[in-house]
Amino acid sequence: MWTKASKMRRAVTGVFIGSVLFLASNAGADVLSDQSGAILVYPKVTVDTSGVFGAPQDTIIQMTNTSNSVVSARCFYINATGHCSNNDEPCNEQVACETGATCVPQWNKRDFRLTLTKRQPLAWRASEGLSDLPCDGIGSPDGCALGSNIGADGSVSSIPPVQEDPFYGELRCIQVDSESFQPTVGLNDGNLRGGDLKGEATIVSIVADAPDARKYNAVGIQSMANNNNDDVLQIGGVDAEYNACPSVLTLNHLFEGATVIYGAGAGSSTVRTDLTVVPCGVDYLTDTTDPIVLQFLIFNEFEQRFSASTSFDCWRNLALADVDTRLGPFGDSFSIFSASVQGTLGGQTRVRPVGNANQSNGILGVLDERWMSASSGPERTAATNVHFEGAVSIGDQMILSPDN
Amino acid sequence: MRMTMRNWWIAAAATALGTVAAAGVASADLTTEKSGSIVVYPKVIGTSERDTLIQMMNTGNATAHAHCFYINASIRGRWIETDFDIWLTKQQPTHWLARSGRTVNFFDAFGSDGAGFDPGLIPPVPLGFQGELRCVQVDESGAPLRANKLKGSATLIRIADGDVSEYNAIAFPGNPNAGVGNNDNVLDLDNTPGHAGEYDACPDTLTINTFSAGIDDPIVTELGDCAVSGDCPIETFLTLVPCAQDLERLQQGKVTISIETFDEFETVLSTSITVDCWLNASLADPIFAGVFKRDTLAVTARFNPVPGNGGVIGVGEELRSDSDGGLDSAWAAYNLHIEGNRFDAARNVAGVLRTALTCAGGSNAGDSCTDGAQCPGGTCVNGVLDQIVLPEQP
Numbered sequence: 078m079w080t081k082a083s084k085m086r087r088a089v090t091g092v093f094i095g096s097v098l099f100l101a102s103n104a105g106a107d108v109l110s111d112q113s114g115a116i117l118v119y120p121k122v123t124v125d126t127s128g129v130f131g132a133p134q135d136t137i138i139q140m141t142n143t144s145n146s147v148v149s150a151r152c153f154y155i156n157a158t159g160h161c162s163n164n165d166e167p168c169n170e171q172v173a174c175e176t177g178a179t180c181v182p183q184w185n186k187r188d189f190r191l192t193l194t195k196r197q198p199l200a201w202r203a204s205e206g207l208s209d210l211p212c213d214g215i216g217s218p219d220g221c222a223l224g225s226n227i228g229a230d231g232s233v234s235s236i237p238p239v240q241e242d243p244f245y246g247e248l249r250c251i252q253v254d255s256e257s258f259q260p261t262v263g264l265n266d267g268n269l270r271g272g273d274l275k276g277e278a279t280i281v282s283i284v285a286d287a288p289d290a291r292k293y294n295a296v297g298i299q300s301m302a303n304n305n306n307d308d309v310l311q312i313g314g315v316d317a318e319y320n321a322c323p324s325v326l327t328l329n330h331l332f333e334g335a336t337v338i339y340g341a342g343a344g345s346s347t348v349r350t351d352l353t354v355v356p357c358g359v360d361y362l363t364d365t366t367d368p369i370v371l372q373f374l375i376f377n378e379f380e381q382r383f384s385a386s387t388s389f390d391c392w393r394n395l396a397l398a399d400v401d402t403r404l405g406p407f408g409d410s411f412s413i414f415s416a417s418v419q420g421t422l423g424g425q426t427r428v429r430p431v432g433n434a435n436q437s438n439g440i441l442g443v444l445d446e447r448w449m450s451a452s453s454g455p456e457r458t459a460a461t462n463v464h465f466e467g468a469v470s471i472g473d474q475m476i477l478s479p480d481n
Numbered sequence: 482m483r484m485t486m487r488n489w490w491i492a493a494a495a496t497a498l499g500t501v502a503a504a505g506v507a508s509a510d511l512t513t514e515k516s517g518s519i520v521v522y523p524k525v526i527g528t529s530e531r532d533t534l535i536q537m538m539n540t541g542n543a544t545a546h547a548h549c550f551y552i553n554a555s556i557r558g559r560w561i562e563t564d565f566d567i568w569l570t571k572q573q574p575t576h577w578l579a580r581s582g583r584t585v586n587f588f589d590a591f592g593s594d595g596a597g598f599d600p601g602l603i604p605p606v607p608l609g610f611q612g613e614l615r616c617v618q619v620d621e622s623g624a625p626l627r628a629n630k631l632k633g634s635a636t637l638i639r640i641a642d643g644d645v646s647e648y649n650a651i652a653f654p655g656n657p658n659a660g661v662g663n664n665d666n667v668l669d670l671d672n673t674p675g676h677a678g679e680y681d682a683c684p685d686t687l688t689i690n691t692f693s694a695g696i697d698d699p700i701v702t703e704l705g706d707c708a709v710s711g712d713c714p715i716e717t718f719l720t721l722v723p724c725a726q727d728l729e730r731l732q733q734g735k736v737t738i739s740i741e742t743f744d745e746f747e748t749v750l751s752t753s754i755t756v757d758c759w760l761n762a763s764l765a766d767p768i769f770a771g772v773f774k775r776d777t778l779a780v781t782a783r784f785n786p787v788p789g790n791g792g793v794i795g796v797g798e799e800l801r802s803d804s805d806g807g808l809d810s811a812w813a814a815y816n817l818h819i820e821g822n823r824f825d826a827a828r829n830v831a832g833v834l835r836t837a838l839t840c841a842g843g844s845n846a847g848d849s850c851t852d853g854a855q856c857p858g859g860t861c862v863n864g865v866l867d868q869i870v871l872p873e874q875p
Contacts, residue, residue: 140690196747286706378576380571423574448638452641
C-alpha cells in the first residue's frame with residue numbers, strides 16, 4: 078500500500094520526467110536558413126549552360142566554415158534530371174518528351190569530401206566544381222599560413238562538377254570530424270555547437286542577353302548534443318541527433334497569373350511561382366526513397382480556404398498551378414492557385430507532409446518567383462526561403478553511404 | 482528523515498519547473514523563417530526607379546492586429562516616422578506596394594490588385610522613400626501582444642523592366658508566457674536561453690557570405706555578354722538597421738560595428754563602421770576601407786557591435802551586370818545569418834565571449850556589475866538590452 082508521501086513522491090517524479098520529456102521533444106524543433114548548421118541542404122541546384130530547358134544558367138554555391146576550428150564535410154549532389162524513355166534526351170516537367178515517350182526522373186548521387194580552414198569561405202560554379210582548394214598547396218603552392226584544406230588523414234579536398242549538364246537537383250553536406258570523417262556536432266560555442274556550416278546558392282541565368290539572378294540561403298539542420306557519430310543520422314524524434322524537420326512549410330506567395338502594378342502605375346508584371354521540395358530523410362546507402370504525399374491548405378485574402386495534394390519521390394520542382402492541374406500551362410487558369418480563381422493577388426499556403434508509422438516524411442524547400450513584365454522585357458526571377466512551423470514528431474533518418 | 486524527503490520533493494519540483502521554464506525560452510533567436518510578434522523589413526524603397534511589394538500574413542486562427550511604422554531615412558540626419566494600423570483575419574495574407582499603399586475599397590473588382598479583405602488604410606510612402614518598415618503585433622486596444630502570428634516578405638521591383646529580388650522579413654518572436662515582462666510601450670528584446678524576457682534578443686553577430694567587391698561574376702562572364710575583364714561585376718549592398726528604436730522621442734539608434742573579413746586564403750582584414758538609423762551601402766564603398774576588396778571570389782565577414790552598443794539586423798542584395806550595363810543587370814536579395822544573442826552572451830569579433838558585465842534595465846542600467854543584486858529591477862549581463870519604444874497611444 079502506498080503511503081501519502083510515496084504517492085506525492087511518485088507524482089513529483091512524474092512531473093519531473095514529463096517535463097524532461099517535454100523539453101526533449103521541443104528543444105530540437107528548428108531547422109534554420111539564417112543560422113549555421115551541421116547539415117546543410119541546398120534544395121535547388123540547376124545547371125543548363127547550353128539552354129536546353131530555357132535560359133542558359135548555372136549555380137554559384139557558397140559555403141563557409143563559421144567556426145574558429147578546422148571542419149570537414151561530406152557532401153552529396155543528388156541528380157534528379159529526367160531522361161526520355163525512348164532516346165535518353167533530358168527532360169523535365171516543363172519540357173516534355175516525344176509523343177509516346179515518358180520522362181523518367183532519376184535519383185543518383187555524387188559524393189565528395191572537403192576540409193575548410195577556420196572561417197574559410199568557398200564559392201564555386203556547380204558546373205565546374207573546384208578541383209584545387211585554395212589552401213591545399215596545389216593550385217597555390219604556398220598554401221595558407223594558418224591552415225590547410227588537406228584533411229587530417231591526408232585526404233585532398235576536391236569538389237567535382239555536377240553529374241551532367243543539364244542538371245536539376247540538390248546539394249547536401251554533413252559536417253564531419255576532420256580526422257575520422259564521421260558525423261559530429263559543431264565546434265562553435267557561439268551557436269551552442271549546433272554546427273559550423275552555412276551557405277547560399279545563386280542561380281544565374283542569361284535571359285535575352287541580360288543576366289538574371291536569384292539567391293537563397295541553404296537550410297541548416299542543427300546538431301544536438303547526443304551525436305553517436307555513425308552514418309545513420311537521426312533527424313528529430315526519439316534519440317534525435319539533429320533538430321527535427323518542420324511539420325509544416327508556410328509559403329508567402331502571389332497567386333498564379335497575378336498582375337502586380339508597381340511604381341504607382343508605371344509598370345506591371347504577371348507572376349508565377351515554383352516550389353522545390355526535397356525530403357529530410359534520405360538513404361544514400363541503398364539509393365532509395367519512398368513517395369511523400371503533400372497536403373496543401375491555401376488561404377486567399379478573403380480568408381477562404383482551399384486544399385489540394387500531390388506527391389513526390391526525391392526531388393520535385395513544380396509550378397504551384399501544377400499541384401492540382403495537368404503539368405504545363407494548359408490547365409493553369411483552372412487551378413485553385415490561379416489568381417483568376419481565387420480573386421485576390423496574395424496567398425498563404427501551408428504544406429504538410431504526410432508521415433507514416435516509421436518516419437515523419439519531413440520536407441524542406443525553396444520558392445522561385447517568375448515575373449514577366451508587361452513591357453515585354455525578359456522574364457525576371459527571385460528566390461526566397463520558405464517559412465517553417467512546428468516539428469515532426471517521429472523524425473526522419475538520413476543514411477550516408479560509406480566514406481571509404 | 483522527514484526534512485530530507487521534503488527537500489527531495491522541493492528539489493525535484495524545482496528542477497521540473499525549471500526545466501519547463503527553460504523549454505519556454507529555449508528558442509530565443511530572431512528568425513527569418515518563422516512568425517513573430519515584431520516583423521522588420523530592413524529595406525523598403527519607393528523611388529522613381531524601384532518600388533517594394535510588401536507581403537504580410539497572419540499565421541494564426543484568430544484575428545491579428547499590428548501597429549506598423551515606416552521609417553524614412555532618405556534624408557540623411559533626418560528621421561521621419563509614419564505609422565498605421567492593420568488587422569488580419571484568420572490565416573489572412575495581405576499585400577501592398579510601398580508607393581501605392583492600400584486603400585479601403587469594398588468595391589475592388591474580383592481579381593484586381595485591391596481585392597480581398599482590406600487590412601486597413603495603408604498610406605503610400607513619399608516618392609524617394611528609402612528606409613524600413615517595422616510592425617508590432619498588438620491587441621484590440623493597441624497594447625503590444627506577444628502572440629507570434631506575423632510573418633512577411635518584401636520584393637524589391639525595378640520599375641523599368643520588372644527585375645525583382647526578395648527577402649524574408651525578420652521576425653522577433655515574443656515570449657507568450659504569462660507573468661513575463663509587461664505589455665507597455667517599451668518592448669524589451671531580452672528573451673534568451675538564459676533569461677525569460679519579453680521578445681527574443683537581437684543577434685550578437687551577423688555573418689555574411691559575399692564575393693570580393695567588384696569581382697566579375699563567373700557565370701555571366703562565361704555565358705553572358707561580357708566583353709572584357711571587369712565588365713561583369715558583382716556589387717553587393719548591405720542594409721543594416723539598429724534593433725533599438727525610440728519612436729516616442731524619435732531618437733535614432735546608433736551602433737558602431739567591428740567587421741572582420743576572411744578570404745579563401747584565410748587572410749583577415751578588419752575595419753569598423755557606424756550605423757546611424759539606417760545604412761545602405763555597397764561593400765565597395767570607402768566606408769568599408771577596402772576590406773571586401775580581395776583576391777579570391779569568396780569572402781565572408783563577421784559583424785559585431787562594439788562593447789556597450791546594441792545589436793543590428795539587416796539584409797544583403799547583389800547586383801550583377803554585363804558589358805551593356807543599365808537594365809542588363811539583375812538584383813538578388815538574401816537574408817543574413819545570425820549567431821548568438823546580444824543580451825546575455827556578447828562576443829567580440831574574434832568570437833571570444835566578453836567578460837565585462839553591465840546592468841541591463843533597472844535603476845542601475847548601464848553600470849558595471851558583478852551579480853544581479855547590484856542591478857535592482859534589472860539583470861547583470863555581459864551584453865546590452867535593446868529596446869523598441871513605441872509612441873504613446875491616445
